[in-house]
Amino acid sequence: MAGLRRSHGCGELRPEDKDREVTLMGWVHRRRDHGGLIFIDLRDRSGLVQVVCDPEAGAAFQKAEGIRSEYVVAVTGRVRLRPQGTVNPKLPTGAVEVAARQLRLLNRAKTPPFYIEDDIDVDEALRLRYRYLDLRRPEMQRIMQLRYRTTRAIRAFLDRRGFWEMETPMLTRSTPEGARDFLVPSRLRAGEFFALPQSPQLFKQILMVAGMERYFQIVRCFRDEDLRADRQPEFTQLDIEMSFVQRDDILSLVEELMAAVFQETLGVEMALPLPRLTYQEAIARYGSDKPDLRFGLEIVDVSDLVRGCGFKVFAGAVAGGGVVRGLCAPGCADFSRRELDELTHFAGQYGARGLAWMAITTEGVRSPIAKFFSPQELEDLVTRMGGRQGDLLLFVAGTAAVAATALGALRLELGRRLHLYDEDRLAFTWVTEFPLLEYSPEEKRYVAVHHPFTMPVEADWPLLDSEPLKVRAQAYDLVLNGVELGGGSIRIHRRDIQEKMFSLLGFTPAEAREKFGFLLEAFEYGTPPHGGIAFGLDRMVMLMARRETIRDCIAFPKTQSGTCLLTAAPSPVTPEQLLELHLKITARPAGKAGGAGEA
RNA sequence: GGAGCCGUGGUGUAGUGGUCUAACAUGUCGGCCUGUCACGCCGAAGAUCGCGGGUUCAACUCCCGUCGGCUCCGCCA
Numbered sequence: 001m002a003g004l005r006r007s008h009g010c011g012e013l014r015p016e017d018k019d020r021e022v023t024l025m026g027w028v029h030r031r032r033d034h035g036g037l038i039f040i041d042l043r044d045r046s047g048l049v050q051v052v053c054d055p056e057a058g059a060a061f062q063k064a065e066g067i068r069s070e071y072v073v074a075v076t077g078r079v080r081l082r083p084q085g086t087v088n089p090k091l092p093t094g095a096v097e098v099a100a101r102q103l104r105l106l107n108r109a110k111t112p113p114f115y116i117e118d119d120i121d122v123d124e125a126l127r128l129r130y131r132y133l134d135l136r137r138p139e140m141q142r143i144m145q146l147r148y149r150t151t152r153a154i155r156a157f158l159d160r161r162g163f164w165e166m167e168t169p170m171l172t173r174s175t176p177e178g179a180r181d182f183l184v185p186s187r188l189r190a191g192e193f194f195a196l197p198q199s200p201q202l203f204k205q206i207l208m209v210a211g212m213e214r215y216f217q218i219v220r221c222f223r224d225e226d227l228r229a230d231r232q233p234e235f236t237q238l239d240i241e242m243s244f245v246q247r248d249d250i251l252s253l254v255e256e257l258m259a260a261v262f263q264e265t266l267g268v269e270m271a272l273p274l275p276r277l278t279y280q281e282a283i284a285r286y287g288s289d290k291p292d293l294r295f296g297l298e299i300v301d302v303s304d305l306v307r308g309c310g311f312k313v314f315a316g317a318v319a320g321g322g323v324v325r326g327l328c329a330p331g332c333a334d335f336s337r338r339e340l341d342e343l344t345h346f347a348g349q350y351g352a353r354g355l356a357w358m359a360i361t362t363e364g365v366r367s368p369i370a371k372f373f374s375p376q377e378l379e380d381l382v383t384r385m386g387g388r389q390g391d392l393l394l395f396v397a398g399t400a401a402v403a404a405t406a407l408g409a410l411r412l413e414l415g416r417r418l419h420l421y422d423e424d425r426l427a428f429t430w431v432t433e434f435p436l437l438e439y440s441p442e443e444k445r446y447v448a449v450h451h452p453f454t455m456p457v458e459a460d461w462p463l464l465d466s467e468p469l470k471v472r473a474q475a476y477d478l479v480l481n482g483v484e485l486g487g488g489s490i491r492i493h494r495r496d497i498q499e500k501m502f503s504l505l506g507f508t509p510a511e512a513r514e515k516f517g518f519l520l521e522a523f524e525y526g527t528p529p530h531g532g533i534a535f536g537l538d539r540m541v542m543l544m545a546r547r548e549t550i551r552d553c554i555a556f557p558k559t560q561s562g563t564c565l566l567t568a569a570p571s572p573v574t575p576e577q578l579l580e581l582h583l584k585i586t587a588r589p590a591g592k593a594g595g596a597g598e599a
Numbered sequence: 600g601g602a603g604c605c606g607u608g609g610u611g612u613a614g615u616g617g618u619c620u621a622a623c624a625u626g627u628c629g630g631c632c633u634g635u636c637a638c639g640c641c642g643a644a645g646a647u648c649g650c651g652g653g654u655u656c657a658a659c660u661c662c663c664g665u666c667g668g669c670u671c672c673g674c675c676a
Contacts, residue, residue: 034639035632050636069626086634094636111627114610117637121611125668179676199676225675226600290669349672451676549669560669 004074004104010078011047015095017079022098024049025074025106027136028067029116040100042075043116045141049093050082051075055098060103070109070116070133077101108553124551128565131556141554147541151218153264154238163198163214163240168203170196170220179223179451182233185303190582196222199534201451202519204241204411205491208530209522216580218537229481229549230539232239234558238486239257241532247474247490250531251276251430252485254478258428266544268426276430279472287408292482293429294421297414299407299536300385301325302395313354313371317397324395325403328385329414332392333359333366346413347396352406356395360387412482423546429479433457436473437504450475452501452516454489455531461497468504488533495523522598 007023026044038053038061053064067073077100088094113130114122118139127134134140138172155165174181174195181195197203199221207215224233242250253271259270275293282291285298303323306314314324329335335357336344344355351522358367358381365378373381385393394410396403415421436456437446448454450473456464457472464471474487492498492532498520502512515521551557558564 030636030638032635033632034635037635039634039635039638041636052634054633083634086636088636091636111609115626115637123606123610123668126610128668148630176676179674201676223675226673228675231675448676454676467624558668561667563667565668 004076006074009043009046010044010049010110011093013049013079013093013098015081017096018081020079021076022079023074024051024098026072027109027116028071028073030069031064031067033065036068040064040067040073040075042073042098045432047092047138048259050088050091050097051077051100051103052097055102057100057103060100063103063105064100067105068109070112071105072107072109074104074106075100080513086415109462125559125565128472128551128557128559131566135428135555139453140552141263141546141564143541143547146545147537147553149265150541150544151537153261154216154218154257156264157260158214158240160404161214161253163216164212166207166212166215166217168197168200168207168217168219172197172203175520177448179225182222184582185581186222187582198223199237200239201453201534202516203534204239204517205530206522208241208243208491209525209527211243211528213528215242216240217534227558227562229551230536230542231536232557233548233562235550235554236537236575238535238537239532240488240534241530242531243528245344245490245496245529245531247432247476247531250488250490251476254533258530260479262426262544270426270428274428274430276432276476278433279431279435280433281430282429283404283408287404287406287411288482289431289434290477290479290482290484291408291429291431292412292415292421293479294425294481295415296329297329297411297420299404299411302384305380305384306488307372309377311369313356314395314397322397322399323403324397324542325407326385326393326395326405327411327414328387329392329394329418330388330420331390332363332414332418333390335359335392343394343410345414347406347410350406350409351398351402352396353398354396355406355410356397356591358382358387358393358395359390360391360393362389364384370384425481427481431477431479432475433472434475435469436460436471436475437468438595439469446504448501448505449473450487450489451507453491453498453519455492455497456501464500464504474531476533478533480540483539483543484536484537485540485543486533488531490529490531493527493529498523 004023006025008017010024010026013022024042024044026042026550029041029043029048032039036055040051040053041048042051053061055061075098077098079096080099082095082097112133113126114133116133116136118137120137121232135144158165171184171194174183174193179198181198184194186192186194200217200219204215204217219237219239220234221237222234225231227233242253255272255274259272262268262270277291279289282289284301285291287299289540301323302325305317306324307318309315317324335473340357347355356367356369358365358370360382365382370378388395396406435449436454438449440447448469455474457474460471473489475487477487478485494499499509502509507515541553542550545553547553556564556566563569
């Protein structure tokens with residue numbers, strides 16, 4: 001390396017650089033050896049450029065003969081326009097090439113186990129094991145850059161709005177409610193544990209008590225639950241909290257934040273304000289609290305129309321307090337028996353006992369259940385559903401919850417199958433007025449839908465005693481294309497309401513003090529009204545980068561079984577380490593018969 | 600905790616009970632080649648078919664288990 005200094009990025013060179021003497025450093029993407037002439041595609045973070053090694057270059061040519069893929073080299077040479085007819089329009093640098101004068105091998109490389117290029121078709125496990133090679137691929141580098149530009153835009157925006165970025169502890173206290181904690185044993189206090197934060201929730205509220213007024217943090221959070229394409233045990237949140245605000249202050253701040261971020265990173269102009277749906281509306285119309293608004297295909301309630309009809313499944317569902325709801329699948333009247341069976345099976349996975357269908361054909365309604373309805377009833381159904389000739393009506397009868405879940409899932413499935421939406425669209429929506437509580441049959445008590453510090457809607461305070469399940473929360477989610485991007489709430493800052501909330505959740509005052517005492521004590525010293533929100537940054541980047549999984553947006557993600565294939569974590573530790581931590585392993589390590597542990 | 604899909608040279612696939620002494624592409628290695636850019640041409644090496652057990656005269660192929668990866672349900676305030 002002595003004396004050599006990189007002058008340009010490979011991808012930067014253009015015809016304007018003609019005759020310039022440049023020094024490039026990067027990886028050998030490909031070598032094309034024509035015997036008397038060797039081409040090297042040299043790649044770095046900025047892109048790719050063709051280097052030409054001519055026998056006249058002497059030593060450089062000889063070295064080029066020994067070069068292999070992914071070797072790290074430095075090239076010094078002159079930029080020149082490519083000869084007529086050899087321009088490569090597929091490359092941004094395709095009009096130029098670098099005539100190598102000097103070539104220096106900086107490092108050799110083993111042959112990589114897969115191609116370092118976009119659109120590879122290779123087992124993801126292999127990509128994760130060699131993540132440093134996977135990340136060399138331009139598409140992965142673009143995603144990592146997008147992620148950086150996103151956090152940079154977030155910081156710039158929030159800074160302009162007077163927010164302070166603050167840090168909160170990673171070693172903290174295990175609290176009840178919510179996900180399973182990752183625990184960290186304390187060496188200094190035998191038998192006691194820290195927990196890694198599921199979110200900085202309690203700290204950020206205490207920061208409001210502390211008078212910070214406007215806080216944000218881009219912070220790692222940990223939840224020891226099973227993984228999914230969009231869920232990792234450690235993930236990154238954009239966490240925001242503000243004092244002296246009401247719900248709409250937060251919603252409009254976030255809308256402007258999103259508009260700024262999407263404009264700066266993707267050049268997308270967002271129309272504000274964003275649509276708002278109440279939870280009730282979202283469930284009724286889309287069967288989901290995170291509806292995909294890129295397409296319509298709304299759920300229609302027909303319970304009143306079929307109340308007295310001759311089809312017992314429908315009439316019975318309504319009589320039993322349930323509902324009959326349906327979807328109008330456009331142009332699907334010609335679905336085959338097999339396709340209908342598939343849809344029925346699909347709906348069945350979400351609890352639907354069956355799926356009734358009516359095809360609207362030139363000869364009228366064709367359906368196995370048509371005979372149970374009068375012509376007038378059929379006409380009313382078709383009208384209510386907005387059905388036109390060639391459409392297929394699909395109905396689910398059951399409880400409101402089952403009908404919503406099954407039809408909501410069916411709606412998404414039909415949207416995919418029928419290509420009802422534009423992949424490029426970004427359909428944001430707020431979902432507001434979530435229920436405050438839900439009943440947990442397992443725990444035989446109410447649990448907080450959002451968290452125990454969420455403020456109920458003021459108009460519903462009287463219902464806290466009489467009908468707690470009807471109380472709405474001042475909680476909100478931001479949804480993009482059917483994915484929950486983030487959620488938050490206005491917090492309880494009044495002691496009487498907080499006590500009420502704890503008692504509804506089944507905590508005695510003593511239990512509440514034991515579990516959240518530090519927070520409740522802080523709240524006694526002058527708590528400002530406050531509220532906030534938190535976003536899943538990985539999901540946000542996933543949607544912006546149009547990926548199917550957040551693993552593609554995290555440099556070093558875990559597999560579905562929660563392991564890291566690169567480092568082979570987690571791993572056993574030495575008996576000495578365990579001893580220091582006052583721990584004794586009682587189970588054998590998973591999948592390793594005869595392992596280190598003892599029963 | 601449950602359901603489903605996948606596992607064959609380095610990589611991606613084909614092969615679904617015997618002719619498999621495992622095929623194809625790509626990569627790798629060697630030779631030739633002065634305008635290629637997924638360079639081309641010639642040649643070579645490279646796989647006990649994830650692992651263990653079973654059925655069978657015979658297993659890459661069927662069965663059971665197990666390991667690993669992925670998708671989903673449960674779970675994720």
